[in-house]
Amino acid sequence: MPSHALKRRTLLALCACALVAQSMVAAVNLLIPQLSASSLHPTTGEILWTVDAYVIVFAGLLIPAGALGDRYGRKGALLAGLTLFAAGAALSALARDPAPLIAGRGVCGAGAALITPATLSILMHLAGPRGRARAMASWTLALGLGGLAGNLGGGLAGQFASWRALFAAMVPLAGLLVVAVAVTTPRTARSPHSNLAPAGTLLLTGGLVAVLFGIIEGPGYGWTSPGILLAFAAGALLVALFTVVSLRSRAPLFDPRVFTAPRLRAATLGMATGFFGLFSLFYVNSQYLQGLKGYGPARTGVAIVPLIVGMALVPRLAARWSARPRPVIGGGLALIGTGLLGLSTAGAGTPYPLYACWLLVISAGTGLCMPALTLGVVTSLPPHQAGLGSGLGTSAREIGAALGVAVTGTVLASHGDLHGGIAPALRVVGLLVLAATVAVTIGYGRADEDSGPAQAAGPAPEATGTGPAHARGETATAPRRDVR
Template identity: 40%
Template structure:
């Protein structure tokens, strides 16, 4: 049975408690990517994955997460967002238990993908519930807080994961989600109202399959291209498959009566460019998390806890700046806030571009503060541009698109920047492996973790310093590309996003097909 209508002026009487619960759920699913990053060295030591398997261990979660977000948002709209949220938490916790005890890289990749199914149900429900319980006058502030924790959740996951690894095995970074999910589910059952789209429409399973295969092929091509070569048959075939399935997805969605995501939505410039903003910001940020945790541990020799604590400036900056971002958007407009945020973020990556093995931690802190400040500035404006482009009855679709852009960006960021890191590393380390046996040379060239294993197993300690220098070369290459991506995004926003006061009104419900 549906609850009584919520007061449109004051919102739900427990809206702030509900916001806290939604942010807790959000941290769980966002930290599901980042907490793994801090455990990568431990997993490499225990399970011996290749560099390609390492990328897939991280990306399997983000890829399934991204591919299912749109249908999961539609399921929440149709059957109830509270039920979708509770179901998602249960599946997420089950996948976390499985991941905790995976005995080999393949099993861990599959288990991580299962966690992505639950996360896909959780994340869109959190934002659409907030849109439902907050009045229009307070919605931007609530979304800003939600956005702050969406960004800070990545750093919180790294910090918490580092603390756990100081005492427990690498699987603890997954298992810790189980009790948190249980408490969150209890609070949701007691405090959160149910809501759904008043207009019931069919689901779109064919569109879901086409989008998942297309995105999967794209990420596969990026990861395998870096390993086997961009001109290899495997990479080229994957990119062709991605183009075919994604083109087929667009064509199908344009023709079906009730599409999962109507491509016509992207004719609305705030919706399209808000989506681009979130995709780009999470692309570079998830790539940053993947690289910087290895820099602290492999490059500088810090323990997981020490590496995690070193991420505190990022998390604190996100939490402090994000709630203030709507004020900047009121002054500059969404266009200005997004451009400023992307610019500050690019400046942070410029600083990181010149970081070396002996660089002072204070320099890295400055870079992290710039990254977090930029992201906290642009995220609320980007999310608001997406959500406010749609009517309230399509809150699930709007939040799912917003979340999908995050996870697509994150999956691509890990693949793109992770592949650039591996390529830069490999190009440099090859000069130092000539005297090794072929098997040892191959292992050392596969990644810095492999080089450390070779040094330990063969006593070739002279390999460690070249491996660290090679890692820095790969890191510099990856962060240079992150700067370029940010600058291109700024140009697109300044050219294409409507100026303050000239933004078009939200799309009418009658013209939205999903």
């Protein structure tokens, strides 16, 4: 499809959808005190599930949701996702006890799982090879703004309105987005080579949900508690079974051998690392500003706005360097780690402008590396699997985000008070980000050595067991290496 097929109004509509879906990941965090004191009288466990249901369903369904859009239509998947998102928000807004509230969050998460990969794969198809770097920069900015909008919206609702108002506002907003998508977004070609593979889909989804449950609930139950160990064991077993079933299947959801490509492994790790650091920051930021600086919820939401600056400005520069992803990605992740180490020096008496400077460092790093990482994941798979590739990348982001919150919460809990725990938590996360940065940079170097100068193309449809060779009944070969 020609690059001019991506119109500005289409780009804005798709980015707005991604922004809204991402905003609901963090929005509820600032409403926990209000929910706890509400007429629903939720238990501590029910509060945790109100927060976590969205993330677990969202991340668990991303890969099959992306494949669903590839096979049956990406625009249709996006419209269905927006409808589910609105229905879940309405259910939560009208809840009279915790169960419908949690169920509504889960339905919203299922809608977001359809929305996010569909928006990215439509952009990939409409932008064409020349416009992909800029389209990725805009889409990545939308995700970053979504995180900020969630913090800001949750803070404003917590201080000036109610948690019901936040959920209720999502219903007409999703309706407006349905109209915008219907009017501005063309349909892209469906892929007859994409497969949902019911058995593989159930195994992979179950494995991801089990692993995410273990990560998210680990700090609360204890990492060595029987339930958490069982969740991790079940997740590992289900993912292993998915691998076995997919390797034997003539039409798998995707061929696990795509991970033999160094580029895909490095890009996936890089995306998880970036969001690991970013969501650790989101988790600590609200506690630091409210607990140590004495800010209210609304002021706390506004105080993280400096993160917008780097995310808005730097991707435009990064798009010019898209032909050299290794230094762009390594430099961006290093800035995120360095910014977290800088924030670890902040205390109750630290002036806010100094705190904001470290936020700018993190935002610049995020804006620098995330578009290139997103492009690296999506282009590691063939074009007909763009939705699946975007689901894979977003799953890595959400798992990284969940790990960031879990690790940060564990370190905070190991210290007696908030004042003494924030600095060690940020230091641990910052050092882990820098260590992973080395691994990602080395991985991209190996991808360069193994592939040569051509542009990344990823495994061919024939090599994944889903292309013409497979359709003719020929034996699929191992996927070729990722080529640049």
